[in-house]
Amino acid sequence: MAQNERSLVIIKPDAVQRGLIGEILARYEQRGLRIAALKLELITREIAERHYGEHKDKPFFAGLVEFITSAPSVLMVLEGPEAIRIIRDTNGDTKPAQALPGTIRADFGLTIDRNLVHASDSIESAADEVANFFGDGSIIDYTRAIDSWINGD
Ligand code: CMP
Numbered sequence: 001m002a003q004n005e006r007s008l009v010i011i012k013p014d015a016v017q018r019g020l021i022g023e024i025l026a027r028y029e030q031r032g033l034r035i036a037a038l039k040l041e042l043i044t045r046e047i048a049e050r051h052y053g054e055h056k057d058k059p060f061f062a063g064l065v066e067f068i069t070s071a072p073s074v075l076m077v078l079e080g081p082e083a084i085r086i087i088r089d090t091n092g093d094t095k096p097a098q099a100l101p102g103t104i105r106a107d108f109g110l111t112i113d114r115n116l117v118h119a120s121d122s123i124e125s126a127a128d129e130v131a132n133f134f135g136d137g138s139i140i141d142y143t144r145a146i147d148s149w150i151n152g153d
Helices: 013-017 022-031 045-053 061-068 083-091 104-108 123-133 147-151
Strands: 004-011 035-041 071-082 118-119
Touching: 004 013, 004 022, 004 035, 004 083, 004 104, 013 022, 013 061, 013 071, 022 071, 022 083, 022 104, 045 061, 061 071, 083 104, 083 118
Parallel strands: none
Antiparallel strands: 004 071, 004 118, 035 071
8 A cells, every 4th residue: 555644735815715615625535635633723924934934035935924824724634645746736736827627726726826725745844844733632643434445455
């Protein structure tokens, strides 16, 4: 069986304001991913700056932090075999104009500044990102009755 992975996923303020939480969450659930943690939160500036730290010298950094802290986001930890890759494929290219039809960013987005979702890009960054948003004990380790039908084990 493929390795089980965790990813930190954000449904960003634009998607929350547009009433797309359910639509986006359904895509991850339908794909078979398991929700290990989930909350609605107004991200603080401190946590946002840490989350996007790798972009701190980029010209879009200030605007990115301003946007992500401007209204509530949905934060979640998703699990599944090869979850990092699968979630990034489900989200589509960072630039919605280059995302494939059927992906979240292509189906609901137009511009990189309002691209609806974020997901971790590696197992290592997922561990850091999950720790930035979720404290010890807030991630639930459980199995669903359907997991064997999804994963084949
Ligand atoms: P995200 O997956 O959250 O990771 C970094 C974010 O920076 C990215 O999605 C975009 O929303 C945002 N961003 C804004 N402008 C740019 C840009 N020019 N290049 C890359 N990312 C950008």
